Amino acid sequence: MHDKTTLQKAVRGFVTHGSACRRSPRTRRLADARGFTLIELLVVVVIIGVIGGMSVPGYLRIRTAGNEVAAIASLRAIVSAQAAYSASCGGGFYAPTLANLALPPITVADGDGFIGADLSVDPSLKSGYNVALVAGPPANGAPASCNGAAAGTVATTYFAGADPATAGGGRFFGTNQSGTIFQSLTGAVPPTQAGTPQGATPIQ
Numbered sequence: 777m778h779d780k781t782t783l784q785k786a787v788r789g790f791v792t793h794g795s796a797c798r799r800s801p802r803t804r805r806l807a808d809a810r811g812f813t814l815i816e817l818l819v820v821v822v823i824i825g826v827i828g829g830m831s832v833p834g835y836l837r838i839r840t841a842g843n844e845v846a847a848i849a850s851l852r853a854i855v856s857a858q859a860a861y862s863a864s865c866g867g868g869f870y871a872p873t874l875a876n877l878a879l880p881p882i883t884v885a886d887g888d889g890f891i892g893a894d895l896s897v898d899p900s901l902k903s904g905y906n907v908a909l910v911a912g913p914p915a916n917g918a919p920a921s922c923n924g925a926a927a928g929t930v931a932t933t934y935f936a937g938a939d940p941a942t943a944g945g946g947r948f949f950g951t952n953q954s955g956t957i958f959q960s961l962t963g964a965v966p967p968t969q970a971g972t973p974q975g976a977t978p979i980q
Contacts, residue, residue, distance in 0.1 A: 839904075840946045846903035847938040848979075850895060851951045854909065854936045857891040858953065865890070865922035869930035870953065872911040874898045879923040889923070904945055910935045910967040933969035950976060 812820075857877050858870045864881075871877035871890070878896030880887030894900065899908035912933030920927045938949040950958045950965030950973055958965050958976035965976045972978065 843904040843940070844946045844949075847905040847907070847946070847949050848957055850900075850902055850905065850907045851936055851938055851949055851957055853891055853895065854907075855951055855953075855955045858934060859955075861890045861921075866925070866930045867915075867918055867921070869915040869918055869921075869932060870911070870934045871909075871921070872914070872925060872929055872931045872934075874900060874907075874909045876921070876923065876925050877909070881922040882924060883922065901941060904941050905938045905949075906941055907936065907938045910937070912969040935967040935969055937965055937967065939964050948976075949979075 854874075854877070861871050861877060862868055874891065874895055875898055877891045878889035878893060880889050889896070894902055895907060899906045901907075911931035912935070913931070914928055915930050915932050916928050918928055918930050921930055933953055935950060935952045940946045940948065948960040948962075948964050950960075950968070952969055954970070956972075956978045958973055959979045960973075960976045962975065965973045968974070
């Protein structure tokens with residue numbers, strides 16, 4: 777009888793021990809599967825903030841530099857377009873507006889204007905810059921241009937400026953029929969039909 781009781785206890789102990797062994801890994805996993813603490817989350821947020829604070833200024837500088845390059849390219853395009861307009865359409869004079877400069881010759885069906893559609897509005901907003909054309913005195917007695925400018929309205933000179941659309945958006949630029957690109961770090965390049973604008977310096 778004593779041996780039977782001892783055997784039953786041993787069996788129950790083995791079963792109990794086996795069950796405990798089977799549950800042990802799961803119990804450990806549940807114990808380890810806890811979430812982040814508030815301190816850990818705050819540390820992560822701070823690290824992300826520091827990384828963002830370091831990268832955003834660099835991104836803004838790159839974007840500003842890219843916009844400046846685009847502004848200079850826009851002024852170059854206007855200089856080239858005005859030269860072509862003067863030689864082939866304006867009788868030696870210049871288009872009085874960007875809108876007129878963007879028009880094709882009347883005799884050319886479905887032709888292209890002298891400048892692209894992205895600079896066909898006075899002023900045109902392109903790549904973070906306002907690009908505007910300021911015409912000089914009209915050429916009195918000049919015939920109508922090949923693309924519809926009325927007689928006597930083509931310009932003897934011109935100035936084109938490119939100003940940042942937002943404060944702190946970069947340098948200010950300008951050009952005239954000389955083809956030189958001028959820059960200013962403090963404000964808009966004053967419209968100057970000939971020579972170097974006051975307070976500006978040539979960059980090319």
